Amino acid sequence: MKLLFTVGGSQAAVFGVAPLAAAARNAGHEILLAADEPLIAAAASVGLPAVCITPERMRYGQDSMTAAVRLDALLELTRTWTPNLVVGGLSHVPRVLAARLKVPYVRHIWHIAPMARRDRKAVEELQPELERLGLTELPAPDLFIDLCPPSLRPPGAPAARSMRWVPRVSQRRLEPWMYTRPEGRDRVLITAGTRNLMLDTPGSSLRKLVDELTATGAEVLIAALPEAAERYGPELGDVRIGWIPLDVVAPTCDLAVHHGGATTAMTLVNAGVPQLIMPDNGYGKAVAEAVAGFGAALMVDRHRPEEGSTPDEVIAAGCREILSNPRYAERTRTLAAETASLPTPAEVLRELEALAAA
Template sequence: MKILFTVGGSQAAVFGVAPLAAAARSAGHEILLAADEPLMAAAQSLALPALCITPDRMRYGQDAMTATDRIDALLELTRQWTPDVVVGGLSHVPRVLAARLKVPFVRHIWYIAPMARRDRTAIAELQPQLQRLGLAELPEPDLFVDLCPPALRPPGAPAAQPMRWVPRVSQRRTEPWMYTRPEGGRKRVLITAGTRNLMLDTPGSSLRRLVDSLTATGAEVLIAALPEAAERYGAELGGVRIGWIPLDVVAPTCDLAVHHGGATTAMTLIHAGVPQLIVPDNGYGKAVAEAVSGYGAAVMVDRNRPGDGQDPDEVTATACREILTDPAYAERTRTLAAHSAALPTPDEVLRGIEALAAR
C-alpha cells in the first residue's frame, strides 16, 4: 500500500504525524511525506522520505490563498506516485486531492481547540478548486484520527479514533545530564518556546527574572531553544544550560515545564507526567493552556491580562513556585499521562487505515 502523508505549518505537524508514518513504513507500506520547504529539515531529521511541494510555509486558515499551487503540486506528484490513501492535517487541500483521486482520506490532527467554524470557512473558500477539478462536493474524511486525550477535547468535538501520543522530535547527541535527574533531590525546571524564539525575544527582563526566581528556590533551570538563541542569549543567563535539548529525553527528569502552549510541547510533557506553566503567545496556545489547566495539570498565565496591578513576571514566578510545592499538579498530570498511554497505538490505528484501502 502507498500512503501519502501531507503536512504544513510548523515543525510540530511533522513531529505529530511521524509515529503513524513510521508505523506504516515499518509495516512494509510505501510512504511519502509532502511538506513545505521550511519543514523539510525536520522531516529529514526523523528519517522520513519527504518531498517539498511549496517553498513557503502553509498556515491554517489560509487554504484558499495557496490552494491552487498546492493542489497542482500534489496532483503532479500523484501522477508519478499514486497513493492508496491520503493522510492530511489541519489543511483541507489534501482532502480535495483525495476526492479527486477517489481514494480514502484520513484526517490526523490534535483536536484541542474548537475549529468547526474555521473548517466551514476553509471548505467554503475551496469551492472554486472543487469546481476546477470537477468535484460536486468535498466528502467527509473516511477516518478522523485525534491525538488529543479525550479528557482534553473541547465540547462538541466530532467523533474520532483516538491515538496514543508518541513523542518525536529532532535529536542531538545525548549526554548523561539529559536523562538523569539532578543530584541531591534538586528540582529541575525546563523553559521552552518550542521551535520558535518568541519567549526569548526579550531575555534581559522577563526571562532573566524568571530564571533568577527559579534558581533562588534551588531548582536547576534548563532552556530548550534553537541554536541561534543559545548563541545570542547564553552569556546573559549565567550558568543555565541553553540550546537544542531533545524534549522527549529530558522531560521525564523534570518537575515543571514553562512553555508557550505548543501541541508537541504540551503532549510530550503530558506523556512524561510533567506539570506545566503555560504562557500562551496566541489563541491556539491559549486553548491548549485552558484545556490542560482545566484538568488540573497546569497553570495558565495570560501576560496580556495578569490582573489589576499585578506584575506579569511575578505572577509567573509565583505560579511556578505553587506548582513545585503542591503535589496535586503532578498527581493530575500522572493521571492524564496514564489515560493517554492507554489509547490505541499507531500500529493499532494503522490497521484501520489498511482496512480503508482494502475496501
C-alpha cells in the same frame, strides 16, 4: 500500500504525524511526506522520506491563499507516485486531493480548539478548486484520528478515533545530564517550541524568570532553537540552553514553562510533567485552558496581567505553586496514564489498511 502524508506549518506538524508514518513504514508500506521547504530538514531528522511541495511555510487558515499552488504541486507528485490513501492535518487541501484521486482521506490532528467555524470557512474558500477539478462537493474524512486525550476533548468535538501520543523530535548526541535527574533539587524546563526563538513575555525578561527560578534552588534548562541559544545564551550565564530533545529530558523535569504548543504540551503530559503555560495565540490558549482545567497546569495570560503584580511575579508565583503543591503532578500522572491506555499508531494503522483495501 502507498500512503501520502501531508504537513504544513511548523516542525511540530512533522513530529506529530511521524509516529503513524513510521508505523506504516515499519509495516512494509511505502510512504511519502509532502511538506513545505522549511520542514524538510525536520522530516529528515526523524527518518521520514519527504518531498517539497512549496518553498514557504503554510499557516493554518491560509488555504484559500495557497490552495492552487499546493494542490497543483500535490497533483504533479501523484501523477508519478499515486497513493492508496492520503493523510492530512489542519489544511483541507489534501482532502481535495484525495477526492480528486478517489482514495480514502484521513485527518490526523489534536482537536482541542473549536475549529468547526474555521473549517466551514476553509471549505467554502476551496470551492473554486473543487470546480476546477470537476468536483461537486468535498466529502467528509473517512477517518478522523485525534491525538487529544479523551478527558481534554472540547464539548461538541466530532467523533474520532483516539490514538496514543508518541513523542518524536529531532535528536542530538546525548549527555548524561539530559536523561538523569539532578540530585536534591527541582528541574524546570523552559521552551517556546520550534516556532519561536524565545518566550514572549511583555513587560518581563527571560533573565528575571531564570533568576526567580534559580533563587528557589531549581536547575533551569532552556530547550530552544540553535539561533536562540546563540542570541540569548551569553546573558544567561551557566544556564543550559540549546536544542535539547524534549522527549528525553521531559521525564527528568518537575515543571515546564512554555508557550502552549500542542506537541510540547502532550510530550510533557506523556512524561507526567506539570506545566505553566503562557499561550502565544488562540490555539495555545485552548490547549492551556484544557490542561489547566484538568488540574495538570496553570495558565498565565500575558496580555491580562494581574492587578498589582508584574508578569515576572505572576509567573514566579505560579512556578512556586506547582513545585510546592503535589496535586499538579498527581493530575498530570492521571492524564499520562489515560494517554498510555490509548491505541498505538501500529494499532490504528490497521484501520488505514482496511480503508485502503476496501
